[in-house]
Amino acid sequence: MFAALASDRLGADSIILAALTALMAAQVITVKEGFQGFANEGVLTVLALFVVAEGITKTGALDWYIGKVLGSPTNASSAQLRILAPVTFASAFLNNTPIVVVMIPIIQKWARNIHIPVQQLMIPLSFASILGGTCTLIGTSTNLVVVGLLEERYPNDPDVSIGLFDIGLYGVPVALVGMAYILFASPYLLPGGGGQSQDALNSLEKNEEILLGARLTSWSPAVSRTVKRSGLRDTGGIYLVSVVRAATGHAYQSIAPEEPLQHGDVLWFSGSASSVGDLRKIPGLISYQNDEVEKINEKVHDRRLVQAVIARKGPLVGKTVKEVQFRKRYGAAVIAVHREGKRVHEHPGNVKLQAGDVLLLEAGPSFIAKSGENDRSFALLAEVEDSAPPRLSLLIPALLITAGMLVVFMADWTSLLVSALVASMLMVALGILSEQEARDAVNWEVFITVAAAFGIGTALVNSGVAGGIANFLVDVGTALGIGEAGLLGAVYFATFLISNVVTNNAAAALLFPVALNAAEQTGTDRVLMSYALMLGASASFMSPFGYTTNLLIYGPGGYKYKDFLLFGTPMQIVLWVASIAFLAIIEPWYISWIAAAAILGIIIALRLFCLSRTALRAGEEK
Structure with missing residues (x-):
C-alpha cells in the first residue's frame, strides 16, 4: 500500500480501499472492523464541517476580510509566518479540523492573489494546526485520551495529575522549533520554493x-x-x-x-x-x-x-x-x-x-x-x-451559525458532529447554500481515505505488527543505558512512527501500557512519559495519512506522497530531538522557551537577510 502511494499513479482513496479489501479478504480484520471508520464520529464530523466551510466560502466576503488581515506579503516566508502564528495559537484552544477546513479555500484564493505557490502554504497550514494542538490539554483529543488513561491507571494519585496548560511547558517550545523548521526548510523542500512556477507565469500572461x-x-x-x-x-x-x-x-x-x-x-x-x-x-x-x-x-x-x-x-x-x-x-x-x-x-x-x-x-x-x-x-x-x-448579505448569518456551532461544542452541550450537522442544515434552510451545493461540498475522496485508514490501523494492531514494533523500540531505548532520555526517546520514536500509519489516538492508546510499564520498571517520571506520548502521537508529519488535517490539504495543495516524506521526515527528526531535549535534558523548563524562541528569531532574521539580499540583487540587475 505504501509503495503504491509513493508512486502516485493511483488515487489515495483507491489504493487504501484496495488494501482494506485485501485485509478483509485475508481475514486479518472482520468486515465490521474494516468499515468501522465509515461510521466513526470524527470522520463524519469532517464531512459536516465541509458543508459549514462551504457556506462561509459562498458568502464571499470572508475571503476579502481575512485576505486584508493576512495582508499582501511579497515572499513565501512572510506569508507562512502570517499563517503559522494565528493558526498555531487558535489550534491550542479549538479543534484544529474545523480551523483547517475553513481556511483551505481562503488560503487557496489568497495564494493566487499574492502570486505565491499554494504548495508553499498548505503544508504549513496543516503543520501549524498540529503544533498548536500540543500546547494545551484541550488542543487535541489525543492529549485527553492520554490523560483519561492516566487517571484510569492511577486513580486519586496527585503525583500524576496534569493541568490544562501543563503540557504547554514543553509543547510551546516544540511548536516554536517546528515553526522555525517550516520557515527554514520550505524554500528548499516544498514544491514551488523558487517562487512562481513557469506554468503559472505563462497562464497569467495568456489571460x-x-x-x-x-x-x-x-x-x-x-x-x-x-x-x-x-x-x-x-x-x-x-x-x-x-x-x-x-x-x-x-x-x-x-x-x-x-x-x-x-x-x-x-x-x-x-x-x-x-x-x-x-x-x-x-x-x-x-x-x-x-x-x-x-x-x-x-x-x-x-x-x-x-x-x-x-x-x-x-x-x-x-x-x-x-x-x-x-x-x-x-x-x-x-x-x-x-x-x-x-x-x-x-x-x-x-x-x-x-x-x-x-x-x-x-x-x-x-x-x-x-x-x-x-x-x-x-x-x-x-x-x-x-x-x-x-x-455578501448572508455573511453575518453564516458567521453566527459557525460561531454558535463552536460555542455549543466547547460548552460541552453536544458533540461537534451534532452541532456541525445542525449548522449545515441551517446553512441550507437560510439559503446560504443550495441543497446541491451542500452535497457537492463534501470531499468524498478524503472521506474514503480517512475512513479506510481506520481499518488499516486495526489490522496492524490485530496482526501484532504495531505492538511488536512498539515493544521492540522501547526495549532498545531501555537497553541504551542513557537513562530517562533514552527511554523517552524510544517511546516518542515508536509513538510517532505508529501514528503515521494509524490514527494518533490509536497510537497513544496502543503505546500507553507499554510506556508506563517501562517507566515504572526504570523509575522514569510517569508525567514526563505521558508528555512524550502526547507529543509523539501528534507528530504526524511524514505521511499525509497520519493526521486528518494532512489529508484535508493533500488534494487542495496539489501535493504528492513524496512531498510529505521529503519535507516531513526531517521535521519529524528535528522535533524528536527537541522534544526529548526539552523533556529530559534542559532544566529548568523556561530555558527551553528561551532556546526555542532564540532559534525561531535567528531563522526569521536569516530569512529576512537572504530575502533582502535577493531583492537587492534583483534591483541591481534591473
Whole structure:
C-alpha cells in the first residue's frame, strides 16, 4: 500500500480501499472492523464541517476580510509566518479540523492573489494546526485520551495529575522549533520554493485583460477613504485603473493615491477574467451593470461568469448591446467588454460590438449549452471558474451559525458532529447554500481515505505488527543505558512512527501500557512519559495519512506522497530531538522557551537577510 502511494499513479482513496479489501479478504480484520471508520464520529464530523466551510466560502466576503488581515506579503516566508502564528495559537484552544477546513479555500484564493505557490502554504497550514494542538490539554483529543488513561491507571494519585496548560511547558517550545523548521526548510523542500512556477507565469500572461466597472455603495468601508487606504488599488490580480466621479462625471484616468473615494463613484478595474469573480466579493461594490444583472431570470445560486467571443460574421457585429436587447435574447447580462489593444470605458450597453470582442457575461447554467448549439453569435464560450455571485448579505448569518456551532461544542452541550450537522442544515434552510451545493461540498475522496485508514490501523494492531514494533523500540531505548532520555526517546520514536500509519489516538492508546510499564520498571517520571506520548502521537508529519488535517490539504495543495516524506521526515527528526531535549535534558523548563524562541528569531532574521539580499540583487540587475 505504501509503495503504491509513493508512486502516485493511483488515487489515495483507491489504493487504501484496495488494501482494506485485501485485509478483509485475508481475514486479518472482520468486515465490521474494516468499515468501522465509515461510521466513526470524527470522520463524519469532517464531512459536516465541509458543508459549514462551504457556506462561509459562498458568502464571499470572508475571503476579502481575512485576505486584508493576512495582508499582501511579497515572499513565501512572510506569508507562512502570517499563517503559522494565528493558526498555531487558535489550534491550542479549538479543534484544529474545523480551523483547517475553513481556511483551505481562503488560503487557496489568497495564494493566487499574492502570486505565491499554494504548495508553499498548505503544508504549513496543516503543520501549524498540529503544533498548536500540543500546547494545551484541550488542543487535541489525543492529549485527553492520554490523560483519561492516566487517571484510569492511577486513580486519586496527585503525583500524576496534569493541568490544562501543563503540557504547554514543553509543547510551546516544540511548536516554536517546528515553526522555525517550516520557515527554514520550505524554500528548499516544498514544491514551488523558487517562487512562481513557469506554468503559472505563462497562464497569467495568456489571460486576456478584462476591464470591469463597479459602483461604490453608501455602505462600503471605502467611502470617504483615500484610494491608498481603501485597499482597492491592488486587490491581488485586479488593479484600479480609473475612477469616474459620481458627482461631476469627471473621469480620473490616473487617480492619485491620496484622492478620496465617494459614494456612487464608478471604479474601473483591470484584471484577468478569473480574477473578476474575486472582485465581486469585495464588500460595498456592485456591478456597473447591476440593473441588467438583477433582471436575469435565473436563481442567484445558479449564475456564473462566462467569457464569450463575438463571431466574425455573427448577428452582433456592428450593433450595441442595447440594440440587440441582449438580456432578453440570450438570458444573460453583459458586465464588461474587452477589445484587444483598447480599454473600453463606456457603459457596456452602449459599446458597438466588433468581431473578436470578448464579453464578460453573467448567465445561468444553461447559457453555454443553448448558445453553443443553436447560435452563431459567438465564436467561443468559456465559463470562468469559481465565479458564482457572492452572497455578501448572508455573511453575518453564516458567521453566527459557525460561531454558535463552536460555542455549543466547547460548552460541552453536544458533540461537534451534532452541532456541525445542525449548522449545515441551517446553512441550507437560510439559503446560504443550495441543497446541491451542500452535497457537492463534501470531499468524498478524503472521506474514503480517512475512513479506510481506520481499518488499516486495526489490522496492524490485530496482526501484532504495531505492538511488536512498539515493544521492540522501547526495549532498545531501555537497553541504551542513557537513562530517562533514552527511554523517552524510544517511546516518542515508536509513538510517532505508529501514528503515521494509524490514527494518533490509536497510537497513544496502543503505546500507553507499554510506556508506563517501562517507566515504572526504570523509575522514569510517569508525567514526563505521558508528555512524550502526547507529543509523539501528534507528530504526524511524514505521511499525509497520519493526521486528518494532512489529508484535508493533500488534494487542495496539489501535493504528492513524496512531498510529505521529503519535507516531513526531517521535521519529524528535528522535533524528536527537541522534544526529548526539552523533556529530559534542559532544566529548568523556561530555558527551553528561551532556546526555542532564540532559534525561531535567528531563522526569521536569516530569512529576512537572504530575502533582502535577493531583492537587492534583483534591483541591481534591473
